[in-house]
Amino acid sequence: MxxxxxxxxxxxxxxxxxxxxxxxxxxxxxxxxxxxxxxxxxxxxxxxxxxxxxxxxxxxxxxxxxxxxxxxxxxxxxxxxxxxxxxxxxxxxxxxxxxxxxxxxxxxxxxxxxxxxxxxxxxxxxxxxxxxxxxxxxxxxxxxxxxxxxxxxxxxxxxxxxxxxxxxxxxxxxxxxPFSIAIRSLQREAVRCDPHWNQGRYDAERYPRHGMLLARKLGMATYRSAQEWESRFGRARLTRERPAEDDPFGPEFEVEGYLDFHARRFLEGFDPNSYLYLSRSIDRFxxxxxxxxxxxxxxxxxxxxxxxxxxxxxxxxxxxxxxxxxxxxxxxxxxxxxxxxxxxxxxxxxxxxxxxxxxxxxxxxxxxx
The missing domain is CATH 3.40.50.1820 (Alpha/Beta hydrolase fold, catalytic domain)
Known part of the structure; x- marks a missing residue:
């Protein structure tokens, strides 16, 4: 932490x-x-x-x-x-x-x-x-x-x-x-379901990376509009022709790559427990x-x-x-x-x-x- x-x-x-x-x-x-x-x-x-x-x-x-x-x-x-x-x-x-x-x-x-x-x-x-x-x-x-x-x-x-x-x-x-409460509830669940969250007792070596990535991607999908996703990405594919063999269901479309890139940047600047606390404060207000x-x-x-x-x-x-x-x-x-x-x-x-x-x-x- x-x-x-x-x-x-x-x-x-x-x-x-x-x-x-x-x-x-x-x-x-x-x-x-x-x-x-x-x-x-x-x-x-x-x-x-x-x-x-x-x-x-x-x-x-x-x-x-x-x-x-x-x-x-x-x-x-x-x-x-x-x-x-x-x-x-x-x-x-x-x-x-x-x-x-x-x-x-x-x-x-x-x-x-x-x-x-x-x-x-x-x-x-x-x-x-x-x-x-x-x-x-x-x-x-x-x-x-x-x-x-x-x-x-x-x-x-x-x-x-x-x-x-x-x-x-x-x-x-x-x-x-209700919709925004539902989205934030799913974000918090993504963090809490990561075994490295460990009831908030994570550290640099055991960090809820996967949960935070999912939470941020879900949030980003709601921060912009469907209209923008359509105009920016359409159905454009990533440059590689097919998903990697060790990850056959990995990112294939440019919009997926965008979400992944920006979610990884988020990991370096926000504490997961703070994310949970502040997210819930919004729902309760x-x-x-x-x-x-x-x-x-x-x-x-x-x-x-x-x-x-x-x-x-x-x-x-x-x-x-x-x-x-x-x-x-x-x-x-x-x-x-x-x-x-x-x-x-x-x-x-x-x-x-x-x-x-x-x-x-x-x-x-x-x-x-």
Whole structure:
């Protein structure tokens, strides 16, 4: 087990005895974050909350020139313009990419937490992010941006802490759909059924490689759309004429090779137990339940100035009807909302790659904040 921490990551300590929503406390825990731009009285603060597997490195940094996962969106002159904004990106609690999680050392035992880590809730991620922002000296944000799981974390942050005036929610939801719960359940089962998972007690020599590969491939099949798979690959074959003799049912089509290549890259950057914990936190989150009522009442109670809610028509994991629900709920509470259902062919991952569609409305919204 090991953590995967980008070089430019900085840390904020959580309060000792940090309480977790579903029981248990954390001692000696920390949150990893990165910042972009320079803080000044004339420069307001934007917070970015990430999806399931992202770290706190959305863009290249003076301390880490490696391109980040949102490189095209964040930086000087880009849609999230660091010449104007001071940007904080937080690594989710439990992620083990700078923030304490199952692969971290439990100070009580000197050993990794593994499955001894408390259950993680989206609310815990939100509380840890709020503490980080305040520990850095900011009581109020100009805008919080959340995509995918980060959209859930952002709604929870706003509901629990009222820390921002404006919000951009991208492919988020107030709770998971049955289909997405089913997919994540199969992903977790793939990891848990790998004998090397061993109830979370794996190591570098005995690592649940096969389970993680299957889980990631299944996830990737839902992150993009059937339309994109068709246009990118069709029925094109891999260059070899037939499967290897020792693997007669191995990859034959280019789309299979694509899934295999990207799943293997994923293996090198995410802890399997963190994957299980965070995946389940997405399934369990319900904004209405968290706020003691309905999702509509919770959204109306956020009382934001303005919001931009974006979804993708081809997204099967967080379907666009869920973003419409967010927009309508916020509008019912008096928030000035712009709802944009995008026609990108790239499904749930469109916000990561389709900058031509996502960049201009994000830039326009932030320029008017």
């Amino acid at each position: 090991r953590e995967f921490i980008p070089p430019a990551t900085r840390f904020v300590d959580l309060p000792d005895g940090f309480p977790m929503k579903r029981g248990g406390t954390l001692h000696g825990a920390r949150i990893g974050y990165q910042t972009y731009g320079r803080p000044s009285p004339a420069r307001d603060v934007v917070l970015i909350l990430t999806g399931l597997s992202a770290d706190a490195h959305p863009a290249s940094h003076a301390d880490d020139p490696k391109p980040g996962w949102w490189e095209s969106m964040l930086g000087p002159g880009k849609p999230i313009d660091t010449d104007r904004w001071y940007v904080i990106c937080v690594n989710s609690l439990g992620s083990c990419k700078g923030s304490t999680g199952p692969a971290s050392i439990d100070p009580r035992t000197g050993e990794p937490y593994r499955l001894g880590f408390p259950d993680i809730a989206i609310e815990d991620i939100a509380d840890a992010a709020a503490h980080t922002v305040r520990a850095l000296g900011f009581e109020r944000l100009a805008c919080v941006i959340g995509a995918s799981m980060g959209g859930m974390s952002a709604l929870s942050l706003l509901a629990r802490h009222g820390i921002a005036r404006n919000h951009i929610n991208i492919s988020g939801a107030v709770h998971s759909s 319900d904004l209405g339940e968290s706020c003691g009522g309905t999702a509509e009442a919770a959204l109306a109670g956020l009382r934001l100035d303005r919001a931009l809610v974006m979804g993708v028509e081809t997204d099967i994991l967080f379907p666009v009807r869920q973003q419409r629900q967010i927009a309508e709920g916020l509008a019912a509470g008096g928030t000035d909302v712009r709802f944009l259902p995008m026609e990108s062919p790239q499904g749930h991952d469109a916000f990561l790659v389709d900058t031509d569609r996502f960049g201009p409305p994000i830039a326009k919204f932030l320029s008017s904040v």
